[in-house]
Amino acid sequence: MFQEIVFLKGVWEHNRSLWIFSFPFHFGLYLLTAMTACLAGAALVPDVFRPAAWIFGAAGYILGAFGALGLLIKRAFDPKLKTFASLSSYFNLVFLAALFLSGAAALFSGPFLCQMTSFIRAFFTVNPGITLDAPITAHIIIAMLFLVYLPFTYMMHFVAKYFTYHEVRWNDEPMAGNAAMEKEVKQLLSQKVTWAAKHIGADGKKNWVDIATMSLPEEKKNA
Amino acid sequence: MPKNLKVEDFGKHENEQLTSLNLQDLVPLPPPYDKLGDQPAWKQIKHEQTKEMVVNLDGVSACSLPKPKSKEEENELVEKFRAGLKKILSKQDNWTFQQPLTLSLDYCAKCQTCNDACPVYEMSGKNDLYRPTLRSEVLRRLIAKYVKKGPAWLAKFKHGNIDLNWTTVSRLYELAYRCTLCRRCAQACPMGVDNGLITHELRKIFSQELGWAPKELHEKGTVQQLKAGSSTGMTPLVVKDNIDFIDDDFSQETGFDAKTPWDKQGADILLIHNAGEILSWPENVAAFTIIFNAAGLDWTLSNQAPSYDGVNYGLFYDDIQLARIAIKHASTARKLGVKKIVMGECGHQHKATITIADRVLVGDMNVKRESCLPVLEKIVFSGKIKFDPSQNNFPVTLHDPCNITRNLGIIEPQRRILRYLCPQFREMTPHGKDNYCCGGGSGFAVMSPNNFADWRISVGGRKKFKQILDAFGDRPGPETKKYLCAPCSNCKGQLRDLLGYYHAGEKAGITYGGLVELIVNAMVGIKKPYVKWE
Numbered sequence: 001m002f003q004e005i006v007f008l009k010g011v012w013e014h015n016r017s018l019w020i021f022s023f024p025f026h027f028g029l030y031l032l033t034a035m036t037a038c039l040a041g042a043a044l045v046p047d048v049f050r051p052a053a054w055i056f057g058a059a060g061y062i063l064g065a066f067g068a069l070g071l072l073i074k075r076a077f078d079p080k081l082k083t084f085a086s087l088s089s090y091f092n093l094v095f096l097a098a099l100f101l102s103g104a105a106a107l108f109s110g111p112f113l114c115q116m117t118s119f120i121r122a123f124f125t126v127n128p129g130i131t132l133d134a135p136i137t138a139h140i141i142i143a144m145l146f147l148v149y150l151p152f153t154y155m156m157h158f159v160a161k162y163f164t165y166h167e168v169r170w171n172d173e174p175m176a177g178n179a180a181m182e183k184e185v186k187q188l189l190s191q192k193v194t195w196a197a198k199h200i201g202a203d204g205k206k207n208w209v210d211i212a213t214m215s216l217p218e219e220k221k222n223a
Numbered sequence: 224m225p226k227n228l229k230v231e232d233f234g235k236h237e238n239e240q241l242t243s244l245n246l247q248d249l250v251p252l253p254p255p256y257d258k259l260g261d262q263p264a265w266k267q268i269k270h271e272q273t274k275e276m277v278v279n280l281d282g283v284s285a286c287s288l289p290k291p292k293s294k295e296e297e298n299e300l301v302e303k304f305r306a307g308l309k310k311i312l313s314k315q316d317n318w319t320f321q322q323p324l325t326l327s328l329d330y331c332a333k334c335q336t337c338n339d340a341c342p343v344y345e346m347s348g349k350n351d352l353y354r355p356t357l358r359s360e361v362l363r364r365l366i367a368k369y370v371k372k373g374p375a376w377l378a379k380f381k382h383g384n385i386d387l388n389w390t391t392v393s394r395l396y397e398l399a400y401r402c403t404l405c406r407r408c409a410q411a412c413p414m415g416v417d418n419g420l421i422t423h424e425l426r427k428i429f430s431q432e433l434g435w436a437p438k439e440l441h442e443k444g445t446v447q448q449l450k451a452g453s454s455t456g457m458t459p460l461v462v463k464d465n466i467d468f469i470d471d472d473f474s475q476e477t478g479f480d481a482k483t484p485w486d487k488q489g490a491d492i493l494l495i496h497n498a499g500e501i502l503s504w505p506e507n508v509a510a511f512t513i514i515f516n517a518a519g520l521d522w523t524l525s526n527q528a529p530s531y532d533g534v535n536y537g538l539f540y541d542d543i544q545l546a547r548i549a550i551k552h553a554s555t556a557r558k559l560g561v562k563k564i565v566m567g568e569c570g571h572q573h574k575a576t577i578t579i580a581d582r583v584l585v586g587d588m589n590v591k592r593e594s595c596l597p598v599l600e601k602i603v604f605s606g607k608i609k610f611d612p613s614q615n616n617f618p619v620t621l622h623d624p625c626n627i628t629r630n631l632g633i634i635e636p637q638r639r640i641l642r643y644l645c646p647q648f649r650e651m652t653p654h655g656k657d658n659y660c661c662g663g664g665s666g667f668a669v670m671s672p673n674n675f676a677d678w679r680i681s682v683g684g685r686k687k688f689k690q691i692l693d694a695f696g697d698r699p700g701p702e703t704k705k706y707l708c709a710p711c712s713n714c715k716g717q718l719r720d721l722l723g724y725y726h727a728g729e730k731a732g733i734t735y736g737g738l739v740e741l742i743v744n745a746m747v748g749i750k751k752p753y754v755k756w757e
């Protein structure tokens with residue numbers, strides 16, 4: 001699981017040409033999360049956290065921008081990916097590329113660490129009286145918009161992955177000895193069946209147990 | 224073959240095929256099958272048949288779907304499909320699989336990493352129609368546009384376009400039967416998305432809402448099993464007669480005790496075979512009896528319908544039919560008061576009875592259920608039976624049934640037996656949880672309508688055939704007799720057809736059979752070899 005999440009092991013094994021962009025893209029995002037944590041820490045212990053924040057930020061923005069642009073080009077020109085691409089998949093990648101590129105521009109153009117630390121402090125103390133350089137302002141606006149947009153996209157997969165990876169693939173936990181599961185299953189089995197095919201024999205009243213234990217209704221030939 | 228098939232084309236050009244298949248597009252096979260001219264030609268569907276039957280996918284028909292008689296009927300069927308789409312997503316109607324389905328639909332990153340893991344897609348020469356993701360993407364778009372609330376432009380922006388019409392519905396039905404539900408794609412997906420499960424759910428919409436399923440799985444499958452007692456049509460009387468005959472025959476032939484105990488109250492084990500074995504591979508049934516008797520196990524078969532047939536095709540297309548059969552199996556075990564049910568050599572029986580049925584067997588119906596493989600392993604290494612591995616001194620390879628290995632994780636017991644009893648055992652590449660399906664999974668092994676047998680062998684089973692030939696690549700000629708061990712009745716059905724199609728017995732000296740046959744073949748004191756080569 002760790003190797004899968006940090007190094008995208010599955011993509012490395014099965015789709016290496018995508019991994020070249022996908023790994024830096026995802027790793028860039030992880031580094032930026034680390035940078036944000038360090039920026040928050042820098043408000044308390046600047047000497048330790050600021051250099052770390054700069055290193056994570058620089059690597060994160062560069063890797064992320066490389067990955068996002070690569071993925072965008074690949075999605076637009078690789079016939080295998082293009083067929084399945086929707087407008088939103090391009091939009092998401094453009095948005096992310098803008099996030100990384102604006103971040104890189106802000107980082108390399110001025111007092112990024114100082115201003116970001118001030119911004120975080122101001123944000124949490126609800127202090128609007130703060131002035132920031134234009135590239136940093138632009139980056140913060142893009143980052144905020146992205147955070148608002150994120151929950152409406154399939155990009156939430158980074159959260160879902162914790163559930164899907166094992167739950168969908170391998171969740172075969174036995175019911176024997178699991179009283180809570182058995183209670184839930186009994187309740188589910190008491191629900192009415194509404195499937196309409198004749199062989200099911202649902203009549204709006206029978207529940208799962210009734211349907212699964214009754215004798216088979218006569219039916220005309222299926223297709 | 225049209226490459227770059229667009230998802231939105233799926234609902235267009237009703238009477239045209241989306242793609243066509245040609246032998247020369249498929250991945251080539253190794254010698255002696257490397258000459259295209261030597262491979263059997265495919266049966267074509269006659270023009271006459273297409274007047275009555277829908278053939279608008281790839282020129283193959285697995286489902287023999289009749290054309291609707293009128294526009295009204297067409298619309299009615301489309302509406303039913305739409306109703307089924309809603310139900311499949313509702314916790315009340317689809318409590319069995321709604322959660323993994325929703326996760327699989329919502330979190331696909333559309334990276335196509337799963338594609339190359341699919342043997343159908345790969346061996347078809349990467350025909351876009353067979354991407355694991357295509358049918359899922361069609362379904363995903365239909366749900367976004369026609370089921371989920373919200374403006375149409377948003378669905379289009381997020382997912383792309385698709386039309387829900389008769390063409391889409393009829394093509395989806397047929398396409399749901401071009402996937403063997405082997406779940407190899409799910410194993411490759413970095414997100415854990417399961418396109419095999421999505422196919423399974425699609426089949427459920429057709430069966431549970433529209434009443435559509437291939438007749439081999441439904442009428443001749445689950446319905447016949449629930450009514451007569453077995454998908455083979457055998458009633459309790461016929462089964463008893465057949466097994467009595469097998470007992471006598473194999474007792475004489477081997478010199479071992481092959482007498483079957485019936486309906487023994489309070490036995491430790493209720494053994495349930497796939498009843499197909501009784502008719503097609505009686506040596507497998509007899510081998511179990513010989514081994515269990517020789518090891519002194521307290522066991523029984525049941526003569527109670529349908530508990531002499533472990534088949535449960537409900538696994539492939541219909542949750543309710545699955546539950547009906549599983550409940551009957553469990554209640555026989557409960558009435559007999561056995562300690563556990565042991566599955567014979569049948570992969571889908573394992574999956575249906577051990578895990579899927581678990582969610583409907585509450586209270587004392589939740590009888591312990593176990594695979595025959597660890598039971599056999601314990602017997603072989605218990606010292607209760609004497610073996611002479613030199614009696615199995617011929618090349619042996621192992622086919623891993625998807626439902627036993629990838630889907631249940633039973634990998635080693637069968638291997639430990641083979642390493643011990645078969646000096647020339649060799650693995651296929653890849654194997655174990657990474658195995659390839661035989662091409663007969665999800666019910667295909669029993670389906671041969673129209674020209675579907677050509678498809679399931681040439682395309683569905685192609686990767687497996689290539690693996691088998693490669694495993695025996697050091698001694699490819701017919702002069703060396705080689706054994707393909709497949710501990711699954713459905714897989715054997717497909718492998719029988721596959722080897723027969725390519726005359727692999729005559730051309731490559733390959734025969735096939737189960738695991739228990741090899742165990743009996745190695746037993747000290749057997750009158751004559753148990754494995755037959757003709």
Ligand code: SF4
Pocket residue numbers: 330331332333334335336337338356411412413414415416417418
């Ligand atoms: S199913 Fe998995 S591997 Fe396939 S496209 Fe979706 S996320 Fe990628």
Ligand code: SF4
Pocket residue numbers: 340341342343344354355401402403404405406407408409418419422
């Ligand atoms: S389940 Fe198997 S056959 Fe079906 S799409 Fe996945 S890999 Fe292919």
